[in-house]
Amino acid sequence: MPWSNQSGGGGPWKGGGNNGGPWGGGGGNSGGPWGSGPNRGGGGTPPDLEELLKRTQDRMKTVLPGGGGGRLGAAGVLIVAAVVAIGWLATGFYVVEQSEVGVELVLGEVENQTPPGLNYNWPYPIGEVFTPEVELQRETTVGTVESVSSAGVVRARDVQEESLMLTGDENIVDVGFKVLWRIKNTRDGINDYLFNIQEPAATVKAVAESAMREVVGGSNIDAILTENRVSIQNDVATLMQTTLDAYRAGIEIAEVQMQRVDPPAQVIDAFRDVQAARADQERIRNQAEAYANQIVPEARGKAAQVLEAANAYKEQTIAEATGQSQRFTKIYEQYRNAPDVTRERIYLETLEKVLGTNNKIIIDSQTSGSGVLPFLPLNDLNGRSAAPAARTGGN
Template structure:
C-alpha cells in the first residue's frame, strides 16, 4: 500500500505510528484484552466469599467450569437427521433423533446430516430464476449431447433425486467420510451411467417408447456404482425431462416421426378393415355351405321318400291292381281339383232344369268362420 507523502514521515503527519498509535481506520476499535481481564477479576472477587481469589475460590471456579464443560455434551438431533458421534475424529456410533449426549469437546463431537431430504441434480440443463419470467431452463449441451449405439447424436436432459442411505448405520458414516463432494459425485456418476445406457441403445426406441426402460437402467447402474464407491447414497428416482435430436436436425427427425406415425396409422386401418371383412366373408361362406348341405339333405330325403312311396304303391298294385288304379285315379283327381273352382252339372236332371247342382263350400267356411254365407249362392 503506498505511503501518504503529504506528512513528514512514512506514516503521515500527526501522532500516527506503525503500531496503531492514533486513528488508523474508520472501523470499530478492537477490545483491550488487559481491560477485559481486569474486569473479569473484579467480578470474580465480588462473587467469591472474602473478596479474594484463594485456593477455595479456584476450586469452586474449576468445579463450575467442569460442570459447564460436562453439560456441553448434550445435543439434539432433529427428526430429519441422524447423529454421527466422533471420538477424536473416529466414528464410534450413530444416534437417533431426539435429545442425546456425547463426551464434551474435544473428546467427542457430533455431525447431524439430513437423511430424509430428496436432493435433485439436473444434468444437461440448469434452472435459472428470472425476475420477469420466473424460473427458466438453460440448456448445457456439453452435458446433454450423447452418442447412441447406431452412431446418432441425441440431446438428453434428466434429473436425479438422491438422499443419504439411512437404512443402515454405516450408510450415514460412509456418506460423511468416503466422499468429499456428494453432489459432484452423484452428478458425475449420473452422466456416466446415462452415456453408457444411451451408447448401448438405438436412437429410435429412445425417442419413442423406451424412456421408462432407459430410466430404470440408469437408476440401477448408478446405484450399483455408488455402492461400489461406498458413498452411502440412495438413488431415489431418475426422470428424463427432454429427449430430442440435436437442434440442427430436429425438424428432419420430426418429419420422419410423422411419416412413421402415418405409416402405423395406415397399417392399423388396413388391419381393422381386414378384421371386419374377413369374418363377414367367412360367415357368408359358412351360411352358403350350410344352405347347400340343407338342400342336399332335403332333396335326398324327398327322393328316398318318393322311392319308398313308389315301392309301397307297387306292392299294393301287385296285390290288387284294379283297386290300386282307382285309388291312384281318385287321389290324382283330388290333388288336381283341390285348388280350382268347381261347378257340378247333373246331366240326368229334370227337363227344363239348369242342370247345376248347388253344394256347400265347407272348406271356405272353415278358413273364414267370421264371414256371413250368402243365401242361395251356387256354383
C-alpha cells in the same frame, strides 16, 4: 552447578563478554535460543532462575488482575486456566435437529451416532461432530441448468455436453432428467456418506449421466421417445444404486425422472415429420386390420351358412329320392297283385292333387238354364270362421 563460571565460558548457551546466557542482555552477540543468536566468544555467567521467575511474574501482572505478589500471580494463572478449560469443555455441547443424525468422532475415529436433541462430545481438536440431514431428499439435475434472472424468473438452459446421447440404433437424442436421492439412514450408510466420498452431489451426477448413457445406448430411439420411458427410468435407477453401493457412497436413489426426451434441435422438424408419417402409417394399418377383422368373420359365417344349406339340401334330396323309390316299389308290388284297382286309385289320387288347389265350377247337363250348379265352399268358410275365433281367444 553445571552453569558455574569457568575459564573460557561454560554451559550450553555460552555467552561472550559480560552478557552470557539465554536470558541475559548486553551488547555483542547475546547467546541462547531466545536471544539474538549464540555467542561464539569467551566465557560468561549462568542464568539466574530466580530472576527469570520474577520477570515472568512481572509480565503476568500486566495481564492478570490482582497482581502484586508471587502467590497472587500463581492463583490468577490457575483461575484463568480453569476458566479457559471450562469454556473449552463447554464447546462440546451441540444440538441435533429433527431431520439430522449426530456422528461423534474422538481422535479421528467414529465413536457414536446420536439422536435429535442436545448432546455432548469432546471439543475440538480431541473430538468432532457431523450432523448430516438423513431425511432430506436431494435433487440432482443432468442435462439442464437453471438460472434465476434479476427479475426472479427461473430459466432452464440445456447443457448439450451432458444431454446429447447415442441410442442403440445410432441416432442422437437429447435427454434431460433429474435424480432424487437421500442418505441411507443406517449406521454404515451415514458413515460411508461422510467419509468415503468428498463431493456427493457431483458423484451422483456423474453416476447418473453414465448410467443413462448406458441404458439409452441399448435402446432404440422410437422406444425412448414413446412407450419405453418408465422402464428406462427404472433401469437407470437400478444401475445407479448398484454403482453407488459398489463405491460405498451411503446414498439411496429414490427416483429417476426423465423431463425431456427430444431429437437434437437441428433436426427436430424433420424428425417430427417422420414421426407424423409413422403415426399415419400406424393409423391406416390399424384401420385396415379393423376392417379385416370385421369382414373376414362375416365372410366365414356366410360361407359356413351356404355350406350348411347345401348339406341340408343334399340330405333332403337324398331322403326324398329314397322315399320316392321306396314308394314306387311298394306301389309296383300292389300293382302286380291288383292292376285294375291300383290303376284306378292312382288316377283318383292324381285328380285330387291337380283339382284340389283349383277353383271348382260344377256343371250339370241335366239341369235347366246354364247348367251351373251352385257350390258352397264349406272348407273355405270353416277356415275363415276359425281365424277370428283364434284371434278372439288370444285377446
